[in-house]
Amino acid sequence: MLLHGGEDRTVLIVDDEEKIISFIASYLRKEGYRVHEASNGFEALQLLERSPDIDLVLLDWMMPGINGLETCRRLRTFSQVPVIFLTAKSDEVDKLIGLELGADDYITKPFSIRELEARIRVILRRVSVSTTSVDNARSDNEILKRGALTIHLTKHAVRLQGEAVMMTPTEFKILKTLAQSPGRVYSRLDLLEIALGEEYAGYERSIDTHIRNIRKKIENDFSNPVFIVTVHGVGYKFGDVL
Template sequence: MVPTPTILVVDDEEKMISVIQNYLEQEGFKVLTALNGQEALNKVRTFSDIDLILLDWMMPGLSGIDVCKQVRQTSEIPIIFLTAKSEEFDKLKGLEIGADDYITKPFSMRELVARIRVILRRIQKNQSTQPEESNKDLFVRGNITIDYAKRYVEVRGKAVSLTKTEFKLLTILIQRPGQVFSRLQLLEMVFGEEYAGYERSIDTHISNLRKKIDEDPSNPDYIQTVFGVGYKFGELV
């Protein structure tokens, strides 16, 4: 029997929380709520069964951005931002700090539930299928060692903590040294086709990844820029 998904709803407006909670419960979800960022972080630490977070972008105190960043330090729980901001910059920023999706207020509850189900199905599919790289438990190239089963990365003998997106980017690039990937290709391979149009978000993830694995991120040996096209993993590594 499939367990009931648990959704944490975070918003500083009690009326908004009440509307979302009632609808989600009618749709068969278990719902936890938080009225501010600190309460949300406490819930994440307390409840280990949270399957997805609906997170308000603008809140007093700890903003949704702050909460997302802190959650991403220890967890890959999917996050959907609830935001009144529709500018491209804000959408890109949300994806860059680790959000899985966003929905702009005002929104229909049917659309919100559809977004939730798409992400939960994607997570379930990823957990039930063997990824290409898992054919080998260990992968070594140059000074980089990857343990796919444990999602563990070691660079020059030291453990490196990568986000889910950074890990996926590294595994895509490192297995095909010299092959050039466009930003759009990487975006679709990591996030899916629904994020087409936000290729610039890949630049931020690549920059963060370089800082963690390259001795000189400004002159990288591992992940190299192919100007006007995209990125590749160094052939001589």
């Protein structure tokens, strides 16, 4: 489990501005992280395909060639590594677009390097704690079966009618939480704190984006969901699926 700084963790920084890469990389290395660097989306995708040890990606939004959004979209076709967007765009709509493409978080430029490292630490800790907790689960509780949906807790894997469904760490945490307590209603704030921690209390509406992403992957009829049901004015619950 990650306890202090970046011990035994690898971060990929993707930005077309050399000064920004150098600034972030220098700080993270001092905090104990291993760092890979990429100056564009193509280089980042190549690194990710051949470097399975990367634990998190810091991804600039505005880059020549393929921008951060397209890089994230392509990345999500083969990897669920956590992604934090670095963006000069402050509009909520822009940020939600990034989350819809599979990002786990975003931070707006200019940013505090300490805040950035704290965001990295929160996400990596969440992934570590989740993995440790399911690894310690009893064998008869390792798999959740909910209708055509199968959730492998220790493998962090999801299957729908036997077909693999790729989930980001945040999506998996939300789905697992709901599926473990069918019928229980969770508020947005509940799910946000479970999935991302109390530090993200101000990002409550971002849960809607993550829920929408999950539904696109597992619901047969997106307009009439049966797995993740909206409880209007309250939040979400896992439906009574047989």
